Amino acid sequence: MADFFPEEELLAAIDLGSNSFHLAIARLDHGEVRKVASMSEKVQLAAGLDADKVLSLEAQQRGLDCLSRFVGRLGSVTPQRMRIVATNALREATNAQEFIDKAQRILPKSIEIIAGREEARLIYLGVSHTTAAGGRRLVVDIGGGSTEFIIGQDFEPLQTESLQMGCVAYTRQFFLDGQINPMSFERAKAAARKEVTAIAAIYRETGWDTVVGSSGTIKAARQLLMQQGLTDEQGHITYAALEKLREQILKWKHTDDIYFEGLKEDRKAVLPAGLAILMGLFEILGIEKMGYSDGALREGVMYDLLGRFRHEDVRDRSVQALMARYYADPRQAERVALTARTLFEQVADALKLDEEDGDLLRRAAYLHEIGLAISHGSYHRHGAYLLEHSDVPGFSKVDQLRLSFLVGLHRRKLRVETRAQVLHAGGQSLLTLCLLLRLSVLFHHSRYDQVVPTFVLSIIDEKTWQLAVDQHGAEWPMLQADLQQEIVQFANWGIELDIVQLIKAEIEA
Incomplete structure (x- = not known):
């Protein structure tokens, strides 16, 4: 790229x-x-x-x-x-x-x-690039189904959390059919307080200098307060101002009756719930004033x-962090990654693989042993579980699932029924990457830095792969035994793996 x-x-x-x-x-x-x-x-x-x-x-x-x-x-x-x-x-x-x-x-x-924490990270990225730096800041984003909380400094998030409360979800739960009354409002606010309590201690301990809100609910509340002169010169939201807005809204009995100049019809329905959430988090976190940023998830x-285009890909930082957290052997990971790259380059054109496929294979190669931190037995399955269920910055849930398949299937048997699961998760390209990673790992069972036998992988047709290997190296006897077993596993997924001797002319070519 x-x-x-x-x-x-x-x-x-x-x-x-x-x-x-x-x-x-x-x-x-x-x-x-x-x-x-x-x-x-x-x-x-x-x-x-x-x-x-x-x-x-x-x-x-x-x-x-x-x-x-x-x-x-x-x-x-x-x-x-x-x-x-x-x-x-x-x-x-x-x-x-x-x-x-x-x-x-x-x-x-x-x-x-x-994932929720990935959403939080991206929201912070959007806010931090569109708001002047001002020390450590707390960013709050109230969405339709969840609310994200991030403490960060400059462009780096320090704490990220996503809580299950949002203006649409709370509207359905507490303001059924648009009915507004003080009891419903207090129940919604109490629910928000309860949710925020779960993170309040660690967030207060981390601390912040300023608070910034983003997205529709906070934007709408701020606009209504500014219209009435209830914000300061910088347009900050205060709890006292929110109390006055609550008093105005409770004068109406139904969301259809709410009227503020410039307030869109579709925002009326979720305004009471959004305000209740906002007031609840102000109370629990002890927020004095909140600014606003137009930057949000899409900007992030x-x-x-x-x-990613500038080689500042957070996914690579996440891979390195996972390797460090689970004590993966960096030298072995590098060996496997280099071999995987060689195999990938040899067959990418024939199998119509692109650079994103190559990046996925490389990251799986670096992470294929993280399950060893849990147990040596079935460590590939432990690694697969960690990758599927962890919050990994930069990765979508689909990307994590594909990484999970690659790591979980890099050793042991390839079952016929698993093939359909892989195809559903990532198509033929994911199936191909699984096979390439398995071969890459086989070449490094000795875990030595010595040069592996020279090899050339060729695609004869869609169901036949040919691996030509220099059979004169010291590693050949052990590798030969592994490859013979691998022929059976490839066959389970409908691929014939043909192992042949690499002749001198092929090496020179």
Whole structure:
């Protein structure tokens, strides 16, 4: 991947939020992301979740209709320069894949469902790039289904958390059918207080100098307070001002009756719930005043994407952190990664693998032994579990699942039934990467730095691979035994692995 991003190139981010879907298109301007177009629609995906977390067909259709309109604005952005992320509603939905499958027929790029802490990290990235630095700051983002809390300094998050409370979810829970009364408001605020209590101690201990809010709920509250002269000259929100806003809202008995100049109709329905959450977190965290930033998840997604083009990929930092946390042997990981890269380069064109596939294989090679920190027995399965269920900055849940498959299948038997699971998770390319990683590990069972036998991997046809190996090295007898066993495993997945002697002419070629 190139180590620069041309300033004439556009990049885009789509945020499939629980309340709203957002599209942002931007251009790089002297190192900064400058938005040139944006769209936002209230889809209220979270409102379509029933008691069993099943997303209704009506809510799905609202989302698909919105995405169809977004796609009309994406013609000038290449798929390599866009990301589409989904948050809490699709994290929660038991039939999320049903919606994603429909959406993928519309969208030019795959949807990434991101974990709550990854959402928090990206929100902080967006806020930190669009707000002047001011020491350590607490960033709060109240969404439709979840609320993110981040403490960070400069561009680095120090604490990230995502709590299950949001303006759409709380509207359904506490303001049924739009009815407003003091008891419902206090119940919603108490629920928010209870949620925030779980993180209050560690956040207070970490501390902050300033507090910044982002996204729709806090933006709307701030605008209403500013209209009435209830903010200071910098537009900060205070608890006293929120109390006055609460008193005004409780004069109405139904959300349809709420009227403030400039307040959109679709924001009325979720305003009481959003305000209750905001007041609850002010109380528990002891916040004195809160500023506001236009930067949010979609801006963070674009800056994160930009970092990948500049070789500042947070995913690689996460890989190194996981290796350190679980005491993976860095020398063995490097050996396997180098061999994996060689094998990948030999077959990438024939198997139509791209650079993203190569990056996934490389990261799996570095992480393939992290399960040893738990137990030597079945360590590949332990590593797979860690990768699937950990919060790993920079990775979507789908990416983590694919890494999990690669690490979990790098040794032992390849079962016929597992093949279908791999194909479902990542298609033929993921299946291919699994086989390449297995071969890479085989070449380094001795764990020595000595040169491995020279090898050339060729693709004869879609079901036949040929591995030519220099059979004169000291490592050949042990490798030969491993490869003979591997022939059986490849066959379980429908691939014939043919092992032949590498002749001198092939080595010179």
